[in-house]
Amino acid sequence: MMMQTENLEEVFRYLDSFFREFIPFAKDFLDLLRRYVYPILLWLVEIIKSVSSYLPDDNLIYYVVAGIAFAIGFILNFLFEHPKKKEKSES
Amino acid sequence: MNVKLITKGIIKSVITIITAFGFSQIIHLIDIQIPLVSLGGYSDWVLRWGVVVAGLTFIKDSATKDSWRFALGDFMISIATLLFMFKLLSLEITVSEAGLTVVVSIIGFFYLSLIATLISIVGKAIRIFEGIGK
Numbered sequence: 775m776m777m778q779t780e781n782l783e784e785v786f787r788y789l790d791s792f793f794r795e796f797i798p799f800a801k802d803f804l805d806l807l808r809r810y811v812y813p814i815l816l817w818l819v820e821i822i823k824s825v826s827s828y829l830p831d832d833n834l835i836y837y838v839v840a841g842i843a844f845a846i847g848f849i850l851n852f853l854f855e856h857p858k859k860k861e862k863s864e865s
Numbered sequence: 866m867n868v869k870l871i872t873k874g875i876i877k878s879v880i881t882i883i884t885a886f887g888f889s890q891i892i893h894l895i896d897i898q899i900p901l902v903s904l905g906g907y908s909d910w911v912l913r914w915g916v917v918v919a920g921l922t923f924i925k926d927s928a929t930k931d932s933w934r935f936a937l938g939d940f941m942i943s944i945a946t947l948l949f950m951f952k953l954l955s956l957e958i959t960v961s962e963a964g965l966t967v968v969v970s971i972i973g974f975f976y977l978s979l980i981a982t983l984i985s986i987v988g989k990a991i992r993i994f995e996g997i998g999k
Contacts, residue, residue: 819979826951829913836913843920843941847874850934851927855867 867927874927878919885915903959910956914949918942933996940989947982951975 889912896904925938958969 815979818983819976822947822951822979826948826955829948829952831909833909833913833916836916840916840920843917844878844923847920847924847927847938848871850924851871851874852866854932854934855870855927855929857867857869 870927870929874923874925877926878923881919881922882915885912885919889915901960901962903961904956905959906956907953910949910953914945914953917945917949921945929999931996932999933993936989936992936996940986940993943982943986943989947979947986950978950982954978 889908892904892908892911895902896908921938921942923938925935925942928934928938954975955970955972958971960967960969
């Protein structure tokens with residue numbers, strides 16, 4: 775299929791204007807990422823590193839953690855979940 | 866107390882434990898069957914992860930769907946996953962043959978998993994506030 779040159783020129787003109795507007799924005803955005811988001815991510819990785827270095831090699835501790843989670847689950851279920859009462863049918 | 870939800874929670878956490886145990890045994894078998902490859906500690910950490918996640922799954926599944934307890938359980942599972950994922954990916958796989966030892970580190974995958982998990986953690990934190998009152 776032949777493409778009309780006029781249309782093609784129009785497309786290029788559109789793309790040119792788009793990138794002229796978009797590239798300064800992209801630069802700002804990348805600058806924002808580099809300044810604020812990247813250090814926060816690195817800081818998070820450092821926190822995760824230090825926390826995971828404290829994870830012990832003893833299996834018992836993980837069973838205890840799971841047991842505490844079970845207890846919390848039971849308590850939350852006891853406090854908040856009540857079975858729905860059956861509606862009395864009209865006689 | 867809702868016995869139906871507790872039963873559901875127990876069933877789901879037992880399934881989680883069985884899955885984690887199965888995976889850890891498969892890794893252990895690979896470690897034994899292929900003497901060239903050494904997967905030091907992988908099977909232990911998978912089992913530990915499974916045990917912790919099973920406990921947290923009980924919190925999640927013994928609650929009504931879309932309530933803040935459900936979202937809290939989900940949130941805690943994500944945080945546990947983040948920690949254990951780091952631990953798993955920071956372990957090293959050693960492949961050794963006579964006179965040659967290759968150590969493979971896959972810690973780079975952690976950055977990929979970190980971004981995915983952070984997005985899901987933010988979503989789950991929002992869900993906790995959405996579920997208040999349910």
